[in-house]
Amino acid sequence: MFKEFKTFILRGNVMDLAVGVIIGGAFGKIVSSLVSDIITPVISIxxxxxDLSGLNVKIGGTDAAPVLLTYGKFIQNTIDFLIVALVIFMMVKIVNTLHKPVIAPTTTKECPRCKMSISKDATRCPHCTSDI
Ligand SMILES: [Zn+2]
Incomplete structure (x- = not known):
């Protein structure tokens, strides 16, 4: 049992997963702070x-204990979700831009005789030995 547990913990992907969850949790705070502290105030201007969250319609009950359809909260949560999704989309786009692979300049050409890939500066093909 203990040995099995040790094997489970020492598998690399368990630690990767743990790091992912912790980073994800911390990142979630950044995103929600960005949305609630930066973006929402700008949008409210x-x-x-x-304030949509106050919107509701009474569908029953008494005046003292009304049964309300608080659709305003639903609309507000939907807008919040769209803002969070947009922010994450923008962040992923930015990170992807930073990770864009550098395209190496072409250093090879195709041998006109045997069609093998050879050095750009070659004067003789190493595959078919013909002069180029
Ligand atoms: Zn060749």
């Missing part, structure tokens, strides 16, 4: 400070 654009929309004139409209």
């Amino acid at each position: 654009v929309t004139g400070g409209v």
Whole structure:
């Protein structure tokens, strides 16, 4: 049992997963802070400070204990989700741009006789030994 557990823990992907979960949790805080502290205030200026979360419609119950359909909260959560999704999309795009592979300059050409890939500066083909 202990040996099995040790094997499980020492597998590399368990540690990778743990790191991923911890980084993901910390990254989630950054994203939600970005949305709630930076983006939402800017949007509220654009929309004139409209607070959707207060919107509701009474569908039953009494005046003292109304049964409300709080569709405003639903709309607000949907907008929050779209903002978070957009922010993550932008971040992924930025990271992908930074990871763009450097395209190596061409150092080879094709031998006109045997069609093998040879050095760009070669004067004789190493495959078919013909002069180029
Ligand atoms: Zn050749």
